[in-house]
Amino acid sequence: MIDIRLIEECRSGNFNNFRRLVELTSPFAYSVAFRMLGDEDQAKDIVQETMVTIWQKLKKIKTAEVYKTWIYRIVVNKCYDEMRKKKRNPEFVTDDHSWELISNKISEGPSATLENTETSKIIRILTEKLSTKQKAVFVLSDLEGMSNDEVSEITGISKSAVKANLYHARKSISEKVEKYL
Amino acid sequence: MEPHNEKYKKVLNLLRNSKPVLDSTEDIEIEVIKRIKENDRPGFNLLNAIDFLFGWVYIGWVRRTLITASIALVLVFVFQQGVILKRIEILSKQTIVPVMENVTTPTAEIEKLLVTYKNSGRRFPSKTITISEREMKELLESVKELQLKYKDLEDIIEGDPDIKRLIEKKLNENNHAKINL
Numbered sequence: 016m017i018d019i020r021l022i023e024e025c026r027s028g029n030f031n032n033f034r035r036l037v038e039l040t041s042p043f044a045y046s047v048a049f050r051m052l053g054d055e056d057q058a059k060d061i062v063q064e065t066m067v068t069i070w071q072k073l074k075k076i077k078t079a080e081v082y083k084t085w086i087y088r089i090v091v092n093k094c095y096d097e098m099r100k101k102k103r104n105p106e107f108v109t110d111d112h113s114w115e116l117i118s119n120k121i122s123e124g125p126s127a128t129l130e131n132t133e134t135s136k137i138i139r140i141l142t143e144k145l146s147t148k149q150k151a152v153f154v155l156s157d158l159e160g161m162s163n164d165e166v167s168e169i170t171g172i173s174k175s176a177v178k179a180n181l182y183h184a185r186k187s188i189s190e191k192v193e194k195y196l
Numbered sequence: 197m198e199p200h201n202e203k204y205k206k207v208l209n210l211l212r213n214s215k216p217v218l219d220s221t222e223d224i225e226i227e228v229i230k231r232i233k234e235n236d237r238p239g240f241n242l243l244n245a246i247d248f249l250f251g252w253v254y255i256g257w258v259r260r261t262l263i264t265a266s267i268a269l270v271l272v273f274v275f276q277q278g279v280i281l282k283r284i285e286i287l288s289k290q291t292i293v294p295v296m297e298n299v300t301t302p303t304a305e306i307e308k309l310l311v312t313y314k315n316s317g318r319r320f321p322s323k324t325i326t327i328s329e330r331e332m333k334e335l336l337e338s339v340k341e342l343q344l345k346y347k348d349l350e351d352i353i354e355g356d357p358d359i360k361r362l363i364e365k366k367l368n369e370n371n372h373a374k375i376n377l
Contacts, residue, residue, distance in 0.1 A: 034225050041221045049216040058216070059224065066228040067235070096254075121206045129214035137211065158211055189204040196203045 017082055026073050037066050043083075044090050050154040051094040052101075053138040055131055061093045087169045091151050098147045113140045114195045121196075141188050152177055153184035 017039050024032040041062050048065075049058035068089050076082050113136045120127045129137065142150050148170065155166045156177070163181075167174045218224075252258055327335070353360050 030229060034229070037225045037228055038221045041224050042218050045218045046216050050211075055216075059218075062218075062224055063227050063231065066224065067231050070228070070232050071235075117207060117210070120210055121203070125206075125209055125213075127210055127213065129210065131216055134211065134214045134216060137207075141207070157208060160212075185204070188207075189201045192203045192207050193201055196207070 019078060019082075022073065022076055022082060025070075033070060036069075040066065040069070040086055044086055047087060047090050047154060047159060048094055049131070049135070050138060050158050051091070051150055052097055053135045053142070055135065057097060061090060061097065064093055065089045084165070084168055087155070088171070091155070091169055094151070095147050098150070113137055118196055141191060142184075144187055144191075145184050146180075148172065148176075149180045149184040149187070152180040153188070156181050157185070 017036070021032055021036055021039075025036050044062045044065050045058055048061040049055065052058055052061070065086065069086065076085060116133060117137055120129060120133075142153065145153065151170050152166055152172075155161045155169060156163070161169070163174050163177050166177045166181075170177070172180070253262070353363060
């Protein structure tokens with residue numbers, strides 16, 4: 016949890032404190048960006064842009080709880096923009112090796128983990144058919160473990176829309192998994 | 197809906213366990229501080245200016261409205277062109293008949309014909325004179341008019357035996373003169 020005092024000190028323009036804030040904030044911002052975009056470099060760019068935005072608008076923050084939701088919202092919005100750009104120039108996703116990789120990892124047992132590059136490939140093939148909203152809701156809800164209320168607040172869509180998007184995202188991924196695994 | 201797909205749950209578990217790892221927050225910190233300092237530097241930033249002026253085109257609903265408006269304008273233009281072409285086609289099918297004023301005076305024409313006929317010594321065969329129906333009507337009308345005028349004269353001559361005698365005498369003299377010629 017980020018201390019409200021740290022945020023207040025950052026408001027005074029202290030770069031050392033802001034460095035600490037970046038250190039604390041970057042990992043979870045990166046996690047969401049990476050899972051939504053499936054690309055390490057783009058996720059890092061999003062984190063950088065998010066931190067610059069935070070610096071510029073930090074005075075609006077009053078509580079540490081609001082801060083976390085606010086960060087997620089900035090990250091998700093920046094990811095939306097990035098995904099819209101990607102939609103105009105879609106990349107070719109190779110999936111033969113990725114499905115083999117998932118199959119091997121699953122057979123290793125429940126404690127199996129993936130490296131960033133592997134996670135990136137798997138997320139891409141699983142979510143390539145999802146809309147930007149479905150992708151955001153799936154990442155925040157199923158991968159980041161947030162409640163529907165939190166997802167609704169971050170994405171700015173109603174709770175019922177969150178549920179509907181999550182249903183379609185799960186259905187799409189589930190069908191894919193059933194088909195290829 | 198909770199998908200009861202076992203494979204889906206395993207894939208989801210694999211992705212949850214594989215939290216994206218950010219190598220080092222230091223690079224991000226340095227880059228963020230650098231960008232913040234660049235932004236704080238006073239001076240004219242062309243990119244910011246362009247973004248301020250034209251950034252609104254990236255707003256979804258504005259973009260959609262502009263696309264709709266442009267499509268509507270193109271449709272109106274095409275419709276107008278169609279209407280104009282149709283009107284031109286209708287006009288091009290209509291024949292234009294120049295109305296010429298008939299400047300010939302029928303009476304003068306008839307007189308001319310009669311003079312020619314008289315001067316020719318009545319030697320023209322009748323077939324050579326062609327008179328239109330309209331000219332014939334005018335000729336008959338003028339003959340009728342002449343008959344009316346001379347009817348009054350005949351009445352006067354018939355009513356006065358002296359004048360009648362004098363005229364008969366003159367006519368006889370004229371007939372003699374013609375025979376002598």
